[in-house]
Amino acid sequence: MPLLDWDPTQVEVAERSDVGQVRKANQDAVAEVRAAQAEIRALIVADGMGGHRGGEVASRLAVETLTQKLETSAAAPEEALRVGFETANARVHEAGGRDPALLGMGTTLVCLVLDANGGAWVGHVGDSRAYRLRDGRLELLTDDHSVVGELMRAGRISPEEARVHPQRNELLRAIGTQPTVLVDVQSVEVRAGDRFLLCSDGLTSMVSDAEIAEIAAGPELEQAAQALVDRANEEGGLDNVTVQLVRIPGTGAGPPGPRALGWWIAAAASALALGLWWALR
Ligand code: CA
DSSP states (O other): OOSSOGGGGGGGEEEEEEEOOSSSSOOEEEEEEEETTTTTEEEEEEEEEEETTTHHHHHHHHHHHHHHHHOOOSOOHHHHHHHHHHHHHHHHHHHHHGGGGGGGGGGGEEEEEETOOOOOOOOEEEEEEEEETTTTTTEEEEEEOBBHHHHHTSSSEEEHHHHTTTTOBBBSBBSSSSSOOOOOEEEEOOOOTEEEEEEEEHTTSOOOOOHHHHTTTTTSHHHHHHHHHHHHHHHOSSSOOEEEEOSSSOOTTSSSHHHHHHHHHHHHHHHHHHHHHHHHO
């Protein structure tokens, strides 16, 4: 077991899901899983699409299925994630085939799993995202499985162009649209003081990464989550907006915070006073 500089039981989570300014229904779904038996904590965001009700049903069904799999699986987190995603795909696809009103429904699905030994994994299908925020720098952990995601990775369009591209809603991979799905699962490194952000494209299509980094680093986690949603709505809120912010306890090895700075000033003042006392006595 690696020696950890943070306590997995002290991880803090704030989440918000908002309908936005234009849509009538919120087709995003969000969940937090605490599986005591498997000693894991998981965060899930899904963004449904299709039909009148389809999107809502797909995202909810996918989140419920993955939650249940993570809570009951005895497998290692990486394997539990993969099976959870594949089972969610099968259930959504099957439900879409049974009811003509739900035909063709699908959803994105992104999940961060943290275990008691300090391991972390991200599972992902679609264009919802996972980011890691470390020392003020926002790092995208997932590839968007979308037409504009491919164009961006090929260097043919910029993130700014992607946000207004006519094909920006076209996914290349989703949960439930095909009988089987290829799932991205990766292990990610975690340090004390890191933050993670899971979000639907209702945030990233409205707010730039630079602004997300600044807001997500806010001192109070609940306020930061709310501020992200507020910012997307100020920019037009054209889509449902969902965010989950995770704070790994500890301050990390970043630049000294105000408290550390205060300690150094106090230490320097004491040394100076001691020096003066020696010199003058
Ligand atoms: Ca969306």
